[in-house]
Amino acid sequence: MKNILKNTSWLLLEKAVTMVLNLFLAVILARQLGVEDFGTLNFILAIIAILTPISTVGINAILSRDFLASPEKEPVIFSSGTTLRFAGTVFFSILIVAFCYFKLTLSNALFEIFVLLVLLNVTNFFQGLEFWFQAKLKMKPLVVSRLIVFVAFSALKIFTSLEENPLHLLLLIYGIEACFRGVTYYVVYLTNKGKLSLYFFEKSYAQALIKNSFWLFLSGIAAVIYLKIDQVMLSELAGHEENGIYSVAVRLSEVWYFFSIALVSSVFPSLIRARKNSYSEYYNKLQYCNDALCWSAVIIAVLVSLVAPYFISFIFGEEYAGSSLILSIHIWGAVFVFMRSLVSKWILAENLLKVSLYSQGIGAISNILFNYYLIPNYGGVGAAVATVGSYIFSGWLIFYFSANTRPVAFMIHKSLMLPFYGADRYLPILRKISWKKY
Numbered sequence: 001m002k003n004i005l006k007n008t009s010w011l012l013l014e015k016a017v018t019m020v021l022n023l024f025l026a027v028i029l030a031r032q033l034g035v036e037d038f039g040t041l042n043f044i045l046a047i048i049a050i051l052t053p054i055s056t057v058g059i060n061a062i063l064s065r066d067f068l069a070s071p072e073k074e075p076v077i078f079s080s081g082t083t084l085r086f087a088g089t090v091f092f093s094i095l096i097v098a099f100c101y102f103k104l105t106l107s108n109a110l111f112e113i114f115v116l117l118v119l120l121n122v123t124n125f126f127q128g129l130e131f132w133f134q135a136k137l138k139m140k141p142l143v144v145s146r147l148i149v150f151v152a153f154s155a156l157k158i159f160t161s162l163e164e165n166p167l168h169l170l171l172l173i174y175g176i177e178a179c180f181r182g183v184t185y186y187v188v189y190l191t192n193k194g195k196l197s198l199y200f201f202e203k204s205y206a207q208a209l210i211k212n213s214f215w216l217f218l219s220g221i222a223a224v225i226y227l228k229i230d231q232v233m234l235s236e237l238a239g240h241e242e243n244g245i246y247s248v249a250v251r252l253s254e255v256w257y258f259f260s261i262a263l264v265s266s267v268f269p270s271l272i273r274a275r276k277n278s279y280s281e282y283y284n285k286l287q288y289c290n291d292a293l294c295w296s297a298v299i300i301a302v303l304v305s306l307v308a309p310y311f312i313s314f315i316f317g318e319e320y321a322g323s324s325l326i327l328s329i330h331i332w333g334a335v336f337v338f339m340r341s342l343v344s345k346w347i348l349a350e351n352l353l354k355v356s357l358y359s360q361g362i363g364a365i366s367n368i369l370f371n372y373y374l375i376p377n378y379g380g381v382g383a384a385v386a387t388v389g390s391y392i393f394s395g396w397l398i399f400y401f402s403a404n405t406r407p408v409a410f411m412i413h414k415s416l417m418l419p420f421y422g423a424d425r426y427l428p429i430l431r432k433i434s435w436k437k438y
């Protein structure tokens with residue numbers, strides 16, 4: 001248990017550091033690049049973000065599971081898995097480049113940089129080795145090496161942004177960073193006595209991986225489209241300048257998501273223990289945790305909505321003033337993102353993995369449809385409304401349609417209605433508190 005806590009602590013530390021630095025970097029780049037170039041940068045990075053999880057071909061979780069179940073087959077598992085990830089990365093990189101060439105609006109110079117960026121991202125296939133470190137509970141060396149790469153390249157991006165017309169050079173630096181990060185995985189893996197060679201590749205195991213990963217692959221595609229398609233569609237339907245304004249709001253909204261991850265990670269072990277003891281205790285704890293997530297997000301959303309007009313103009317500059325209304329809308333999606341982080345753990349505990357695919361798929365489809373109808377008329381504001389609407393639909397309403405997931409739909413409903421119906425849950429607890437000592 002001690003090693004698990006240390007492992008989790010390193011991951012949470014990395015999340016916190018990257019969150020703060022990414023926000024600082026976004027402020028610098030937004031001010032230095034200007035609205036249109038900042039929008040172009042985020043447009044291209046959103047496409048790369050879509051490519052990265054798709055190229056894993058859905059095998060990451062299976063690799064982690066198989067290593068824990070059969071540690072004696074480590075060389076076969078990771079050599080076969082890494083080879084498949086490499087093949088998937090190359091194949092989907094070609095598809096993405098072809099799609100962008102025929103369907104998206106990029107200048108010749110930007111398209112050439114984009115192709116180079118995709119090629120440099122090919123080394124991301126080494127990121128599958130992270131599951132070896134997780135299974136071994138040895139995340140510290142990997143986290144430290146990733147943070148070194150991240151901090152070094154963040155500093156390089158800041159210095160580069162001070163140059164005249166830095167967009168193309170910045171995109172190149174993002175690509176080189178991805179390449180360095182991939183190589184870092186491999187180097188740290190070897191220094192920790194890992195074994196990776198094509199000699200250990202096993203065709204039958206690779207075929208089993210492909211067969212077993214199909215649903216996870218589809219879920220991964222749905223999830224990343226769900227999260228990133230808004231910026232791609234906004235640039236295409238309303239222009240890069242509108243996406244630049246929208247991207248600032250998204251960065252400031254999504255930075256809060258870390259807190260839900262940290263809270264759920266800390267309470268999940270106690271929820272699992274409660275599930276083993278009593279389902280009544282288990283669902284009571286789930287409800288209390290969901291209440292805390294829901295209303296902490298509501299408080300954050302209210303505060304952010306109030307300070308957004310002053311904060312954005314002061315930090316990012318007057319040219320991004322339009323981001324304040326978008327942020328005031330987008331931040332309310334955090335209420336459902338916070339609760340979804342707990343629901344995802346519940347789905348895992350109840351072994352309802354197909355539910356994740358269905359909900360993510362519905363989220364992706366609804367997000368695309370909402371964006372398609374709202375962006376042409378309302379721009380970034382429409383994209384924010386579309387995002388919040390898809391979060392509500394796929395993170396709550398969809399769960400009413402199945403008997404298996406209806407309990408969690410009612411749980412979310414109770415959390416949202418806490419001011420009206422919460423007395424029944426919390427008054428008995430408050431009555432037990434002795435005030436004599438005060």
